[in-house]
Amino acid sequence: MAKGKLKNTVSIGDVFAVSLPDGRYGAIRVADQIDKSYLIITTPYIGTEIPAIENEFLGDILIQNRFFFDNSRALLWVEGKVPKEIIYIGNIPFSDNKRKIFCSSFGGKWDDSVGMEVFLEWRWEHDRENFEKEIREEEKRIQEEYHNKPQKPKKMMKDETFWSIIFLLDFYENDEEKIIEPAVNALAKMRVKDIKEFEEALSYKLYLLDTKEHAKNTGEYSYNEITQKHFSADLFLYIRCSVIAEGKEYFDDCLNNPQNMPKDNSFEPLLSIATEAYTRRTGKEFEYITGCDYETFSNAAGWNS
Structure with a gap:
């Protein structure tokens, strides 16, 4: 499937670009699936362009430190269909030793807010005073x-x-x-x-x-x-x-x-x-x-x- 097309079915390893509030892009990756629920990884990627599937950040998990997160991984279970607002990039298969990722956090419906963690972490690092005030x-x-x-x-x-x-x-x-x-x-x-x-x-x-x-x-x-x-x-x-x-x-x-x-x-x-x-x-x-x-x-x- 070509990059930028809507993907109606979801496979483990699929990578999607998400639009961030400031006009930049982040990226998420599907790590697991149970029925109609999907475990979503927010990657560390943040940039002005949709990343290519070869981008090295797309295989990593964002580490969160804003407020009380204390080096926690950006993982979340969601339910439902792929939001029409996000953009399919490609698929990065999981190697055998990285296949199983455990997470107990549930975020409800899969919508266009999933993947915003990278933007929040960026604000924590670069605009903390205003971020905390908001x-x-x-x-x-x-x-x-x-x-x-x-x-x-x-x-x-x-x-x-x-x-x-x-x-x-x-x-x-x-x-x-x-x-x-x-x-x-x-x-x-x-x-x-x-x-x-x-x-x-x-x-x-x-x-x-x-x-x-x-x-x-x-x-x-x-x-x-x-x-x-x-x-x-x-x-x-x-x-x-x-x-x-x-x-x-x-x-x-x-x-x-x-x-x-x-x-x-x-x-x-x-x-x-x-x-x-x-x-x-x-x-x-x-x-x-x-x-x-x-x-x-x-x-x-x-x-x-």
Whole structure:
């Protein structure tokens, strides 16, 4: 297939150019596929032209260091068809020793925002002051927006059942997908109604932990209302996830004693339990809006205190 043509089918090793906000180009590469989900690598390439398939950067993985990323690889699972906005360049096959790449981060629908990490990293290196200012202003806007939004949970799963599913998390496993597998398997055997009620209960518990005092006690990237530097709304969400993953006793303790929040510990895969269970149960995508939003700054009372 010629470079620049839309590619309707996806193969492992396919490389695509993505348009960046400043008019330059980045590039992504497909590393794995499970059904209609694809593991996407963001490469280190950034330039004014669409790269040739021979470009040495297209075989590498971007290393991220902005804010809290700390040398993490730019990998993300996405679902759906190839966005029409991206440009097919060619295919770089994986060698046997690089074939399997593990990633537990899920980004939802594959759209034209996938691959923007290289632009964000460039701004972190070359325009950090303005970049940090924009992030703070955006988080403030989100915070104000959530403060005006009423939050009330819908029908939730009974606490005893909810915590029995959380108890199934297998932390003896090293792979995050294997850790959540017993919980996903158990929930997938229940009714669709139960899966939604589990998600509702999880969202509400995350919502309760979403307070300024809890955010101030999470270690290196704790919330500082004076400087607000290096605080990540996403990381705080994942830290709250780790509280729930530890079970009811730890959740109750942290809820009532914010100073006991875990320091620099997170567990993002908790958010995918209901999604995975629903898909396994129905074969469809999980589209459900909870009564309480678990995103950081949603709990107005918790952040105004």
